[in-house]
Amino acid sequence: MxxxxxxxxxxxxxxxxxxxxxxxxxxxVLDNLYTGRLKNIEHNxxxxxxxxxxxxxxxxxxxxxxxxxxxxxxxxxxxxxxxYVLRNPVMTLLNNTSGDQKVFQLALxxxxxxxxxxxxxxxxxxxxxPFSEESxxxxxxxxxxxxxxxxxxxxxxxxxxxxxxxxxxxxxLRFASCYGPRLNPNGMTxxxxxxxxNALNNEPIPIYGKGNQTRxxxxxxxxxxxxxxxxxxxxxxxxxxxISTSGSTSIEQAAKLIKNLTGSKSEIIFIEPRELGTGFEDxxxxxxxxxxxxxxxxxxxDVSLEKGLMHTIEWFKNNQPSPA
Numbered sequence: 001m002x003x004x005x006x007x008x009x010x011x012x013x014x015x016x017x018x019x020x021x022x023x024x025x026x027x028x029v030l031d032n033l034y035t036g037r038l039k040n041i042e043h044n045x046x047x048x049x050x051x052x053x054x055x056x057x058x059x060x061x062x063x064x065x066x067x068x069x070x071x072x073x074x075x076x077x078x079x080x081x082x083x084y085v086l087r088n089p090v091m092t093l094l095n096n097t098s099g100d101q102k103v104f105q106l107a108l109x110x111x112x113x114x115x116x117x118x119x120x121x122x123x124x125x126x127x128x129x130p131f132s133e134e135s136x137x138x139x140x141x142x143x144x145x146x147x148x149x150x151x152x153x154x155x156x157x158x159x160x161x162x163x164x165x166x167x168x169x170x171x172x173l174r175f176a177s178c179y180g181p182r183l184n185p186n187g188m189t190x191x192x193x194x195x196x197x198n199a200l201n202n203e204p205i206p207i208y209g210k211g212n213q214t215r216x217x218x219x220x221x222x223x224x225x226x227x228x229x230x231x232x233x234x235x236x237x238x239x240x241x242x243i244s245t246s247g248s249t250s251i252e253q254a255a256k257l258i259k260n261l262t263g264s265k266s267e268i269i270f271i272e273p274r275e276l277g278t279g280f281e282d283x284x285x286x287x288x289x290x291x292x293x294x295x296x297x298x299x300x301x302d303v304s305l306e307k308g309l310m311h312t313i314e315w316f317k318n319n320q321p322s323p324a
Contacts, residue, residue, distance in 0.1 A: 001025045001026070001071045001072060002025070002026045002028070002069065002070045002071045002072075003020050003025050003026065003027050003028070003070065003071065003072050003073075003074065004028050004030065004066050004067060004070040004072070004073045004074065005017050005020075005027060005028070005029050005030070005074045005076060006030045006031070006057050006073070006074070006075050006076055006077035006099075006103065007030075007031055007036060007075075007076035007077030007078060007117075008027070008028075008029030008030065008031055008036070008041065008052075008074075008076065009029060009031035009033060009036030009037055009038060009040050009041050009052070010031070010035060010036040010037075010040070010076060010182075011040060011180065011181070011182035011183050011184065011220065012076060012117070012175070012178060012220060012223060012224070013029065013031070013036065013040075013074070013076045013077075014029075014036075014040035014041050014182055015180070015181070015182065015220050015221070015223075015224050016074060016076070016224050016227055016228075017029055017041060017044065017050070018044070019224050019228060020228075021044060021047060021049055021050060023228075024049075025049070026049045026050075026051075027044075027049060027050050027051070028050075028051045028052075028053060028066060028070065029041055029050070029051070029052050029053065030053045030055055030056075030057065030062075030063075030066060030077070031052070031053075031054070031055075031077070032054065032055060032056040032077075033054065034079070035079075035080065035184065037182075037184070038052075040182045053066065056077075056099070057075075057077045057099035057102060057103055058095065058098055058099055058102065060102055060106075063102055063103065063106060064106055067103070067106045067107060067110055067112055068106075068110050070112060071112065071113070072112060072113045072114070072115070072231060073103065073107055073112055073113070073114045073115070074115045074117075074227065074231075075100070075103045075114060075115065075116050075117060076117040077099060077103075078095075078096050078099070078117070078149075078152075078153075079091055079092040079095050079096055079149070080119075080149065089145035089148035092148045092149050092152060093148050093151065093152050096149070096152035096153070096156070097152050097155055097156065100116075100152075100155075100156040100159065100160075101159060103116075104116075104156075104159060104160055104163050104168060104170070105163070107168060107169075107170070108163050108166060108167060108168040111167070111169075112169070113169045113171075113231075114160075114168065114169060114170045114171070115170075115171050115173065115227060115230050115231060116156065116157075116160055116170055116171070116172050116173065117173055117175060117227075118153045118156065118157055118172050118173060118174045118175070118240070119149070119150070119153050119174055119175055119176075120174050120175065120176040120177070120216070120242070120244065120286060120288055121149055121150040121153060122137050122150050122153050122154045122157065122174065123135060123137060123138070123286070124137055124138045124139040124140060124147065124150055124283075125138050125139070125140055125283055126138040127284065127285055129248075129285045129286065129287040130287040130288055130289040131242070131286075131287065131288050131289060132242070132288075132289040132291075132292070133174070133239075133240045133241065133242060133289075133292055137154055139151060139154070157172055157240065160172055161238065164237070164238040169237050170237070170238065171230045171233075171236035171237060171238075171239060171241070172239070172240040172241070173226060173227065173230055173240075173241050173243045174240065174241065174242050174243065174244075174288070175218070175223055175243050175244070176215075176216045176218050176242065176243065176244035176245070176286070176288050177215040177216055177217045177218055177244075177286070178218050178219075178220055178223045179192040179193070179217055179218070179219065179220065179308065179309075179312055180219050180220030180221065180223075180308060180311065180312050180315075181220065181311060181312060181315035182220075182315070183312070183316075191215075191251065191254070192217065192254065192258075192309075192312065193316070194206070195254065195255050195258045196258055196262070196309075196312060196313055196316045197316060197320070198266055199258050199259050199262040199264035199266050200262055200264065200313070200316060200317065200320065201266075201320075202264055202265045202266050203266055204266055204267050204268070204269045205255050205258070205259065205264075205266045205267070205268045205269065206269055206271050207251055207252060207255055207268060207269070207270050207271065208270075208271050208272075208282065209251075209270070209271075209272075209282055210252075210270065211250060211251045211252030211255070211268075211270060212250055212251070212252065212284070213250065213251045213282060213283065213284050213285075213286075214248040214249065214250050214251075214284070214285050214286060214287060215248055215249060215251065215254075215286050216244045216245050216246075216247065216248045216249075216286060216287055216288050217245065217248075217249055217254060217305055217308070218243070218244050218245045218301055219245070219301070219303035219305075219307075219308030219311075219312075221303055221308075222243075222245065222301035222302065222303050223243055225299060225301075226241070226243035226293065226297070226299045226301070227243070229293070229297040229298060229299040230297055230299075233296065233297045233298075235296040235297065236296065236297060239292075239296065241292055241293040241296070241297060241299075242288040242289060242290050242292065242293055243290075243293060243299070243301075244288040244290055244301065245290075245301040245303075245305075246290055246300075246301065247287065248285075248286060248287040249305055252268070254305070255268050256268065257305065257306065257309060258309060258313070261306070261309055261310060261313055262313055
């Protein structure tokens with residue numbers, strides 16, 4: 001099968017590309033390297049079934065060519081990561097929604113199967129956990145720029161569902177707190193990356209707030225397995241699925257586990273959330289109900305947090321960010 005992975009130089013996209021190649025598929029990665037990294041995919045440059053295209057999903061002509069020649073599209077390209085979103089909510093909203101609209105419409109025009117990467121961020125500040133796919137979306141004030149990313153993903157979900165009514169073969173996956181090898185080593189997009197880097201350098205491990213916030217930390221191999229399950233399933237068209245580990249872990253527990261696994265001398269410190277700026281609003285509880293994915297996609301995350309962190313820590317030992 002000919003596969004197009006937008007955002008394929010990101011850490012989820014690059015791990016997905018590896019899995020697809022391993023199953024014998026042809027893979028084209030489209031990425032503008034805004035947050036993706038060539039280092040994530042360069043090991044595949046010698047593979048005749050792999051192709052990297054430097055470009056953006058906003059380039060309609062390029063996108064049209066790539067989608068037309070593909071059998072299936074995995075649309076992962078997006079402005080993502082709280083620091084990036086807070087720094088430029090306008091880019092987040094316009095680039096994400098415009099890019100999604102172009103990918104969706106072209107997939108419909110050429111009658112291609114589409115797997116769309118949404119996010120558990122769309123559940124917003126709903127406190128009625130665990131979230132099922134039918135749970136209410138409760139976003140915060142539009143004056144709080146943190147919600148611009150969630151709003152862009154929620155808009156895309158609505159657009160995808162509407163276009164499904166016109167014949168678009170789309171499956172929407174809500175990823176949750178994914179971590180693993182190839183996380184951006186500058187620590188900007190993941191609390192796990194930040195904790196590991198600081199622990200390895202014996203620097204203070206910062207926790208914003210009380211540390212009782214819970215997250216369903218999901219190892220990247222499990223996230224990729226969820227994507228592959230959606231690709232192979234005949235039950236996903238027009239559906240939304242939570243792709244997540246079951247249960248959740250507090251931020252403080254994750255920090256302590258990372259400290260122990262690295263043998264670090266780092267001190268865990270607690271910082272007032274207001275230091276992140278006025279555009280940030282934290283979420284206390286996040287846990288996803290994965291029963292629908294288990295039932296219809298036959299998907300279940302099976303990598304424990306400890307095992308996943310061990311693999312991730314080992315990767316970071318060999319991929320420390322360069323000194324500023």
